[in-house]
Amino acid sequence: DTAVSQTPKYLVTQMGNDKSIKCEQNLGHDTMYWYKQDSKKFLKIMFSYNNKELIINETVPNRFSPKSPDKAHLNLHINSLELGDSAVYFCASSQEPASSGNTIYFGEGSWLTVV
């Protein structure tokens, strides 16, 4: 069974559209994340939720809205897509506290292309 699963894996859409990426983890973790990987492979955190509460929001445009219906799910909705939103979006999860060096587990990524 996949520990962190996200859908869709590939998404091609036109500028101006609204799209969502879904993520689910079956590891029983209490913290989930969205990371963005740009065309140069650079990875940067976007959001983090702990027990459905937003705890990290890293200067992401407000066109991006995460939603966590429960601690096993963290979805990402993007409004008015722009060309610069083309990237790979990774969902991840971990069990806190971070001080114990708990591993963050990543999904397989969602390849978003805006045309």
Next chain:
Amino acid sequence: GNSVTQMEGPVTLSEEAFLTINCTYTATGYPSLFWYVQYPGEGLQLLLKATKADDKGSNKGFEATYRKETTSFHLEKGSVQVSDSAVYFCALRDTGFQKLVFGTGTRLLVSP
């Protein structure tokens, strides 16, 4: 702030060569250190980790030792294979911070 610096790639090696990918970090607390690997067209997988100074993480023939005195966590493998071709990311999690801070990644290309 916290940051991770990795050597620029690509690193090009022949099969069975020795691999070193350098990683140094800056952190305000006592971070845990990680190496993740991304194979072509795939997601991120944890390769190994170390949670305190002098710890050695190891997996699949790869090793890295947490060196507090040099703030380094260099990745090594004694004999690389073509199947090791991937992008390798060094990362840290500082005490009390949930997020991972990644280096820029180093692409490894291994030829037969």
